[in-house]
Amino acid sequence: MSLPNSERLAELLATIPYARFLGMTAELAGEQMTAILPFSPHLVGNIMLPALHGGVLGAFMEMTALTQLSLREPQRRRPRTIDIAIDYLRPGRALTTYARADVRKVGRRIANVQVEAWQETRASPVAALRGHFMLSAPDSPLFGEGE
Amino acid sequence: MTLEPKALAELGARMAQGTPQSVALGLRLVSVEPGDAAMVVPYRADLVGDPATGVLAGGVLTTLLDHVCGLAVASAAPALTSTATLDLRIDYMRAAEPGKDITARARCYRLTRAIGFVRASAFENDEDNPVATAQAAFVLGGAMPRGAGA
Secondary structure (H helix, E strand, O other): OOOOOOHHHHHHHOOOOHHHOOOOEEEEEOOOEEEEEEHHHHHHHEEEOOEEEEHHHHHHHHHHHHHHHHHHHOOOOEEEEEEEEEEEEEOOOOOEEEEEEEEEEOOEEEEEEEEEEEOOOOEEEEEEEEEEEEEEOOOOOOOOOOO | OOOOOOHHHHHHHHHHHHHHHHHHHEEEEEEEOOEEEEEEEOOOHHEEEEEEEEEOOHHHHHHHHHHHHHHHHHHHHOOOOOOEEEEEEEOOOEEEOOOOOOOEEEEEEOOOEEEEEEEEEEEOOOOOOOEEEEEEEEEEEOOOOOOOOO
16 A cells, blocks of 8 residues: 555556566556557467457456556455456557556446557547456445445 | 368368467367357466466456357358457356366357357356356458457
């Protein structure tokens, strides 16, 4: 809790093996996190274009949502995914991909998060995700946030 | 009209070994029939999402499900075609068991000239006790080819 957010963020990502597998990093500006997925050949799903694997884009956005939630709710255990819905808007090209999560609601147990991923400009997103995530109950349900 | 067995086998092999991401995850083909496909992702420590539990990251299942759904759609088509995911919805019923390989099986239940509709589930051993289920729509050989399943 005493660590600055940027250090907690780096520590959080470093402890997740799959985040390292993707090569994902993140930057913080105040409360707002931007997740960064540098292009790497092992992320390609179509060698002809080439294009990032759609699953990788979905995974990156899900990790973005989970990480943003962990930052925002440091007193709780790691959130768990209940469901996600991914829309694919454009092929993910062989470029760095960015993502930001918009936490629309945090209840006592469940959070609703929207994520958008883009490459060259934010106005042309490559994919979007909406998800529900289960949070561990705050220490005391009596003093937790209302649902 | 469906794909010849030889074309189906080619397609299955291409999906397992033909993309860098499927190779990086170690995806293996289990079976492919027209409109019905199964693949496995072997458990690996470097694919874990929560080191406290050793459970595979949800993103690994997302990629596996996307991939096998794409294969089911491509295998249902009357001729070899590229597919691109339009949307993919995944429900996580429970955590995957640490240390276990995950199989995903997808069935393309409806195919139009342009779109394939597909359902899938991911499980350790028992398809009726899934870790996650998925529902997706794919566009066939469209203007945004992202490659079969990708």
